[in-house]
Amino acid sequence: MIEPRYARAALQGREAGMKAWGTMIVVASALLAVAFIAGAADTQPKREQAQFSILLKGTVDIDADGSVDHYSIEGMNKLAPSIAGMLDKQVMQWKFEPVLADGKPVAAQTYISMRLLATPNGDGNYAAGIQSVWFSGGGKNGRPDVESGNRFGIRQKAALRYPKEAIDSGMAGTVYAALKIGPDGLVMDAMVEQVNLTISGTDVEMAKARRILGNNTLASLRKWIFDVPTQGDQAGKPYWIGILPVHYGIAGTEARAKYGEWEKYIPGPHTEVPWADPDGGPRQVNAGGVDALPAGELTLDSSGPRLLTPLTQG
Numbered sequence: 001m002i003e004p005r006y007a008r009a010a011l012q013g014r015e016a017g018m019k020a021w022g023t024m025i026v027v028a029s030a031l032l033a034v035a036f037i038a039g040a041a042d043t044q045p046k047r048e049q050a051q052f053s054i055l056l057k058g059t060v061d062i063d064a065d066g067s068v069d070h071y072s073i074e075g076m077n078k079l080a081p082s083i084a085g086m087l088d089k090q091v092m093q094w095k096f097e098p099v100l101a102d103g104k105p106v107a108a109q110t111y112i113s114m115r116l117l118a119t120p121n122g123d124g125n126y127a128a129g130i131q132s133v134w135f136s137g138g139g140k141n142g143r144p145d146v147e148s149g150n151r152f153g154i155r156q157k158a159a160l161r162y163p164k165e166a167i168d169s170g171m172a173g174t175v176y177a178a179l180k181i182g183p184d185g186l187v188m189d190a191m192v193e194q195v196n197l198t199i200s201g202t203d204v205e206m207a208k209a210r211r212i213l214g215n216n217t218l219a220s221l222r223k224w225i226f227d228v229p230t231q232g233d234q235a236g237k238p239y240w241i242g243i244l245p246v247h248y249g250i251a252g253t254e255a256r257a258k259y260g261e262w263e264k265y266i267p268g269p270h271t272e273v274p275w276a277d278p279d280g281g282p283r284q285v286n287a288g289g290v291d292a293l294p295a296g297e298l299t300l301d302s303s304g305p306r307l308l309t310p311l312t313q314g
Contacts, residue, residue, distance in 0.1 A: 053265035132288025135304025158223035173197035
């Protein structure tokens with residue numbers, strides 16, 4: 001049994017062991033090929049064959065016409081050649097809506113966070129592709145501009161605690177909380193947009209885990225106060241909308257996904273955010289959904305250049 005004193009809610013990735021649910025598979029690191037992942041997963045019954053994901057970050061240089069000039073991914077040299085080749089093929093074909101400065105297209109650089117997904121294809125092997133991406137900043141002259149409010153500072157926090165029931169049941173995963181923040185930095189509204197788990201169970205158990213972790217997250221985040229932008233293109237808005245991922249894992253275990261490591265991927269249902277964009281346009285999130293964002297940072301909607309190219313698997 002996991003001792004409660006070793007548990008905590010984390011804003012950075014850690015997985016959990018479990019008490020009552022199925023055993024979690026942790027598959028080495030990004031040094032391993034997807035074929036290795038398939039070999040590890042084959043020890044599970046076919047009906048439980050899992051998907052695995054990895055979170056990566058870096059930068060993308062965009063030409064004035066919206067094409068990709070260059071990109072850099074942290075730890076790229078540690079990825080399996082098949083994964084690195086897939087990334088290079090897809091990213092270099094991307095097309096963005098051009099970044100404008102004084103109304104004219106310019107070359108720019110943006111930060112990128114991306115989630116890769118390895119999915120079983122039925123013959124014991126896995127197909128890998130880009131599941132979701134998120135871009136932050138789109139500054140001209142080859143420098144991301146994220147100082148104008150794309151990421152908010154946190155002035156005051158209410159402690160995030162691991163719910164006892166979640167500890168006792170070994171619940172672990174990431175809650176993607178959507179926040180609506182007013183000019184005074186207070187949270188005007190909050191909702192759970194998605195909860196991804198890293199521990200499997202029955203449909204009832206996983207629905208319960210998502211509900212407990214989600215409700216616990218909202219109860220804390222509603223009390224947070226943020227530093228809102230006072231200058232730049234984000235200043236002076238009636239409110240801002242962003243996503244803050246919160247990860248829950250059990251400390252003191254070896255089942256921890258560090259940067260560049262594959263982890264079990266059990267995505268939850270997605271709930272649409274009903275709040276309108278404060279600028280009057282449609283809500284713009286980046287390609288593939290919200291789960292490309294790393295835990296612990298509030299990232300605004302529409303905070304980076306818009307990717308026009310659809311994401312594809314493999």
